[in-house]
Amino acid sequence: MAMDTLVCNLQERKQMLRMMADTEVAKALLSVIERVNVATKARSPEIAALCRQPRLVAVSKTKPKDMIIEAYSAGQRHFGENYVQELVEKGHDEEIIEKCPEIKWHMIGHLQSNKVNKVIGIPNLDCVETVDTAKLATTLNNAVQKRGLDKKLKVFVQVNTSGEERKKSGVHPDNVNELVGHVTKNCPHLTLLGLMTIGAFDHDLSQGPNPDFQTLLKTRAAVCETQCIEPQDVELSMGMSNDFEHAILIGSTNVRVGSTIFGARNYKK
Numbered sequence: 001m002a003m004d005t006l007v008c009n010l011q012e013r014k015q016m017l018r019m020m021a022d023t024e025v026a027k028a029l030l031s032v033i034e035r036v037n038v039a040t041k042a043r044s045p046e047i048a049a050l051c052r053q054p055r056l057v058a059v060s061k062t063k064p065k066d067m068i069i070e071a072y073s074a075g076q077r078h079f080g081e082n083y084v085q086e087l088v089e090k091g092h093d094e095e096i097i098e099k100c101p102e103i104k105w106h107m108i109g110h111l112q113s114n115k116v117n118k119v120i121g122i123p124n125l126d127c128v129e130t131v132d133t134a135k136l137a138t139t140l141n142n143a144v145q146k147r148g149l150d151k152k153l154k155v156f157v158q159v160n161t162s163g164e165e166r167k168k169s170g171v172h173p174d175n176v177n178e179l180v181g182h183v184t185k186n187c188p189h190l191t192l193l194g195l196m197t198i199g200a201f202d203h204d205l206s207q208g209p210n211p212d213f214q215t216l217l218k219t220r221a222a223v224c225e226t227q228c229i230e231p232q233d234v235e236l237s238m239g240m241s242n243d244f245e246h247a248i249l250i251g252s253t254n255v256r257v258g259s260t261i262f263g264a265r266n267y268k269k
């Protein structure tokens with residue numbers, strides 16, 4: 001009888017898996033996961049020794065909650081949003097909380113200090129990837145302390161690797177060292193995961209490695225040297241839909257992929 005139950009469960013499981021992979025989102029997700037795995041295996045031994053298996057953050061901005069639930073049902077756990085209001089709505093959504101109890105939200109957009117309390121109030125907030133000033137770090141640290149959950153908040157320091165004025169988010173590479181020092185020494189309620197960059201998304205890879213990613217690697221090397229931290233202990237969040245494999249090959253440990261999983265975004269005019 002135990003045998004019958006097993007067969008039955010296996011068949012049910014197979015059918016469930018087929019059904020899951022039937023949705024467009026699940027299919028696209030599984031294909032991205034496969035590409036992440038292939039790129040991870042293709043890393044050189046030197047780079048592989050420095051970095052963990054990359055974390056895939058599914059960027060669901062502008063996308064409906066049904067798609068989030070579909071991706072979650074297909075096994076995805078980390079999700080990224082970059083507008084505070086949208087993150088707050090999805091983070092408090094009762095259906096998402098019920099159907100996705102282990103969801104881990106990443107804030108990947110610009111965050112102003114006066115919006116920190118809203119973001120910290122999200123039950124399944126896992127990580128803020130966009131810490132770019134000491135003031136924001138301090139505000140987050142104090143808000144986490146006040147929340148009193150005895151659980152640290154993971155953060156990345158966002159680096160403006162392009163030095164372009166119009167992309168104002170991110171700390172200049174020359175000032176990363178100071179901000180990292182502030183987070184690690186003065187913010188006991190934050191855990192620094194590493195450094196993050198958005199970088200140019202229109203870089204032509206046939207012209208060589210993405211210079212923004214190279215800058216992030218150099219910045220990490222400099223910070224690790226001055227602060228005596230091991231590079232293995234400083235993650236890199238870089239790589240999006242059109243360059244995540246390249247990013248993984250050169251050392252990314254956190255890729256943020258949106259449109260390849262959920263389809264192109266439609267912005268209301």
Ligand SMILES: *Cc1c(COP(=O)(O)O)cnc(C)c1O
Nearest residue numbers: 059082108240241256257258259
């Ligand atoms: C939108 C967004 C992404 C995902 O972009 P895709 O090209 O759709 O994969 C990643 N990171 C950040 C910070 C974003 O705003």
